[in-house]
Amino acid sequence: MRVGIQRRRVNSLSDHSPGFAQQSLLSSVRLDSFTNGYVPAGSLVTATVTLAAGAPAGGLTVALSKSLSNAPACFSVPATVTVPAGSTSVMFEISTSTTCTNDHVKITATNQDASRSASLSTVPPQ
Numbered sequence: 001m002r003v004g005i006q007r008r009r010v011n012s013l014s015d016h017s018p019g020f021a022q023q024s025l026l027s028s029v030r031l032d033s034f035t036n037g038y039v040p041a042g043s044l045v046t047a048t049v050t051l052a053a054g055a056p057a058g059g060l061t062v063a064l065s066k067s068l069s070n071a072p073a074c075f076s077v078p079a080t081v082t083v084p085a086g087s088t089s090v091m092f093e094i095s096t097s098t099t100c101t102n103d104h105v106k107i108t109a110t111n112q113d114a115s116r117s118a119s120l121s122t123v124p125p126q
Contacts, residue, residue: 025051025053025055025111025112026109026110026115027050027052027088028048028049029047029116030047030048030118037121038121038122039123041074041098041099041101043095044094045093045095046091047091047092047093047107048090049083049090049116054086055084055087058085059085059087060083062080062081062083062109063080063109063110064077064078064080064108065077065107066105066106066108067106068105068106071103073100074099074105075094075100075107075120076095077092081109094107094120096120101122102122104120104121106118106120107119
């Protein structure tokens with residue numbers, strides 16, 4: 001279910017790389033979410049994992065995780081996404097439960113030595 005509310009792109013990125021000895025292709029995670037990273041409970045949120053360069057032959061698998069949620073069942077996130085060979089990004093969806101309002105989650109994408117995160121919060125449906 002998509003909600004018919006005007007959206008804007010919100011970026012909330014952080015890098016947890018342990019130094020610069022090895023360059024990861026992972027560039028960012030972006031949530032196409034509502035104003036200030038808040039979405040009505042029951043919404044689908046489109047997210048994008050972006051690489052700094054094209055994925056290698058065979059594609060690049062990026063692990064996804066969620067944290068900081070008081071109720072883990074409130075947000076559904078795939079365990080991994082694969083950026084196709086030669087592509088620089090892949091989109092995926094995060095679903096939110098209609099029964100979870102005022103909950104927060106941090107979505108983290110990890111590959112090699114880098115991770116990028118974006119935050120999302122639910123508000124009551126309109």
